[in-house]
Amino acid sequence: MIxxxxxxxLLALVxxxxxxxxxxxxxxxxxxxxxxxxxDAGEQDPRQVGSPLDSLAAQASVAPWRNIIVYLGDNVYxxxxxxxxxxxxxxxxxxxxxxxxxxxxxxxxxFIPGNHDWSNATEFGLxxxxxxxxxxxxxxxxxxxxxxPSNGCPGPVxxxxxxxxxxxxxxxxxLHAFIVRDSxxxxxxxxxxxxxxxxxxxVRPSGKGRVVFVAAHHPLMTGGMHGGYxxxxxxxxxxxxxxxxxxxxxxxxxxxxxxxxFAGRPPLAFxxxxxxxxxxxxxxxxVDYVLVSGAGSESKTExxxxxxxxxxxxxxxxxxxxxxxxxxxxxxxxxxxxxAGRTGGLAYTRWLELR
Amino acid sequence: MNSRTSSIPAAAxxxxxxxxxxxxxxxxxxARGQATEPPPLFAFEATPIGALPPMALPMPASRDYxxxxxxxxxxxxxxxxLEDLLAxxxxxxxxxxxxxxxxxxxxxxxxxxxxxxITDCGGHSIYGARARFNILTAGPTIAGLWGxxxxxxxxxxxxxxxxxxxxTPDVNACTFDTGVPLSVAxxxxxxxxxxxxxxxxxxxxxxxxxxxxxRSFFLGGGLGIQQLGFRGLDxxxxxxxxxxxxxxxxxxxxxxxVRLP
Numbered sequence: 001m002i003x004x005x006x007x008x009x010l011l012a013l014v015x016x017x018x019x020x021x022x023x024x025x026x027x028x029x030x031x032x033x034x035x036x037x038x039x040d041a042g043e044q045d046p047r048q049v050g051s052p053l054d055s056l057a058a059q060a061s062v063a064p065w066r067n068i069i070v071y072l073g074d075n076v077y078x079x080x081x082x083x084x085x086x087x088x089x090x091x092x093x094x095x096x097x098x099x100x101x102x103x104x105x106x107x108x109x110x111f112i113p114g115n116h117d118w119s120n121a122t123e124f125g126l127x128x129x130x131x132x133x134x135x136x137x138x139x140x141x142x143x144x145x146x147x148x149p150s151n152g153c154p155g156p157v158x159x160x161x162x163x164x165x166x167x168x169x170x171x172x173x174x175l176h177a178f179i180v181r182d183s184x185x186x187x188x189x190x191x192x193x194x195x196x197x198x199x200x201x202x203v204r205p206s207g208k209g210r211v212v213f214v215a216a217h218h219p220l221m222t223g224g225m226h227g228g229y230x231x232x233x234x235x236x237x238x239x240x241x242x243x244x245x246x247x248x249x250x251x252x253x254x255x256x257x258x259x260x261x262f263a264g265r266p267p268l269a270f271x272x273x274x275x276x277x278x279x280x281x282x283x284x285x286x287v288d289y290v291l292v293s294g295a296g297s298e299s300k301t302e303x304x305x306x307x308x309x310x311x312x313x314x315x316x317x318x319x320x321x322x323x324x325x326x327x328x329x330x331x332x333x334x335x336x337x338x339x340a341g342r343t344g345g346l347a348y349t350r351w352l353e354l355r
Numbered sequence: 356m357n358s359r360t361s362s363i364p365a366a367a368x369x370x371x372x373x374x375x376x377x378x379x380x381x382x383x384x385x386a387r388g389q390a391t392e393p394p395p396l397f398a399f400e401a402t403p404i405g406a407l408p409p410m411a412l413p414m415p416a417s418r419d420y421x422x423x424x425x426x427x428x429x430x431x432x433x434x435x436x437l438e439d440l441l442a443x444x445x446x447x448x449x450x451x452x453x454x455x456x457x458x459x460x461x462x463x464x465x466x467x468x469x470x471x472x473i474t475d476c477g478g479h480s481i482y483g484a485r486a487r488f489n490i491l492t493a494g495p496t497i498a499g500l501w502g503x504x505x506x507x508x509x510x511x512x513x514x515x516x517x518x519x520x521x522x523t524p525d526v527n528a529c530t531f532d533t534g535v536p537l538s539v540a541x542x543x544x545x546x547x548x549x550x551x552x553x554x555x556x557x558x559x560x561x562x563x564x565x566x567x568x569x570r571s572f573f574l575g576g577g578l579g580i581q582q583l584g585f586r587g588l589d590x591x592x593x594x595x596x597x598x599x600x601x602x603x604x605x606x607x608x609x610x611x612x613v614r615l616p
Binding site for chain 1: 414415416417418419420422452453454490491492493494495505507540543546582586587613615616
């Protein structure tokens with residue numbers, strides 16, 4: 001009898017450790033700012049925009065004045081915006097237009113560059129970035145939707161929305177093997193040391209109760225293909241020298257630099273895409289949480305391995321992440337994935353705790 | 356050749372030479388001129404591969420860190436037709452860059468309910484070193500067959516060496532083993548892991564008494580829970596059978612704790 005009671009008690013304790021929250025449980029009046037993070041969304045179905053962008057748009061259209069949608073790079077597959085007149089130009093525009101249209105009126109939109117936007121990391125990358133910036137401005141039609149950092153610059157660019165600060169970084173600028181600046185560049189930071197220095201300053205905003213997120217395309221940690229998982233070649237990818245992978249020396253140098261900038265004042269979360277899945281991870285050194293939200297294109301979803309650091313990992317599902325900064329001190333993360341199950345797409349919730 | 360039938364000193368020496376390790380204190384028993392038959396002990400039964408339970412491949416982790424972990428294991432080898440063997444051990448593991456793991460083990464093995472009139476029923480220490488390499492860590496694969504789309508499948512390879520000094524007064528037990536373990540981890544709120552560990556174990560000569568003669572296939576398996584309450588804590592139970600003679604069945608429990616930053 002005692003054993004039975006003990007088992008019940010243990011089960012209750014364990015079950016109680018993770019309280020699931022549904023959308024209905026959060027009164028809208030308590031939400032100060034909502035940020036939607038979706039990455040690698042540049043391959044929408046040409047016939048219809050389905051999940052997750054339609055679901056994201058539906059949620060963001062509620063109280064749009066407090067909502068921000070952040071596209072985490074790879075906004076246009078396979079190689080960003082080509083030169084006007086190229087055969088691929090119209091389809092590239094179609095892909096970007098689908099994402100801009102998913103931003104409801106009144107909602108701010110931020111596009112962050114990814115490696116595919118840099119012309120799939122080739123020589124045309126810098127020019128493709130400028131073309132994308134102009135096209136976004138054109139498609140936005142005067143609304144607050146823009147590419148950040150702009151003009152092929154690395155950033156970091158701080159965006160303050162109430163207590164929230166989103167720092168936008170172009171991590172492909174770090175990894176790009178071709179031209180990253182020319183006579184038209186006028187970047188506040190133009191060396192990796194300057195980027196790290198600026199980042200160090202920006203993660204320490206003045207004011208009480210500030211919530212800082214760093215958004216970029218390449219993750220600091222991942223259990224996906226770019227982390228050397230999800231395939232028999234995984235452990236050997238380090239020998240391939242692919243800068244897009246976590247295990248390459250160039251990528252590691254970049255991540256070490258970013259983490260060093262966070263020392264002493266870690267951002268609440270480093271949010272990225274790149275791997276086509278959804279992951280919530282404990283951040284490790286100098287970052288509280290690492291979020292990977294790269295499942296914006298249903299046709300590109302991939303495997304994700306649950307790591308020792310993982311709180312949540314979703315593979316082969318499209319989706320996005322929603323972060324609600326509450327009027328109190330709470331910050332609520334919700335992960336939505338599609339096709340939706342009985343939970344209407346809500347797959348995971350977690351209160352992000354400030355250190 | 357099977358030394359289990361031996362009851363005279365000459366037969367015991369032949370068994371030792373071939374590293375079919377003859378029962379603990381056989382020589383002592385013979386020296387005492389007693390008629391009791393010494394129970395045999397195969398080399399693999401006396402080293403970590405046979406004394407301790409099998410374990411799942413390590414849970415994958417960040418490629419940026421090396422993690423140290425501690426391990427406690429307890430095992431029982433039973434249904435041998437002789438008294439059961441009990442073993443406890445502790446170990447230290449280093450998981451490198453999220454995948455491969457290198458571990459050292461030290462422990463002690465003894466006989467349960469030792470009926471021998473021989474004085475030395477006290478057992479012996481066991482030592483081992485093991486390297487495990489995750490070759491493929493991927494998505495559901497196998498677990499996808501029963502509908503868990505968030506499972507992780509891990510296939511790897513492992514190599515281990517084992518050593519147990521003075522298993523009998525003049526015999527040390529040494530083994531080398533290699534295997535191809537496979538693990539499937541499922542679930543989100545609780546991470547259940549099931550695993551199998553097929554492999555081969557060789558008795559290795561280390562007593563200076565002759566060439567070893569034995570190689571055996573073994574098959575292990577088990578179940579466990581990863582991240583049990585704490586993200587670094589795993590608990591597993593395992594079974595293993597080495598297909599040689601009536602060496603019985605190995606079962607036991609392993610508890611590991613990984614130190615995370």
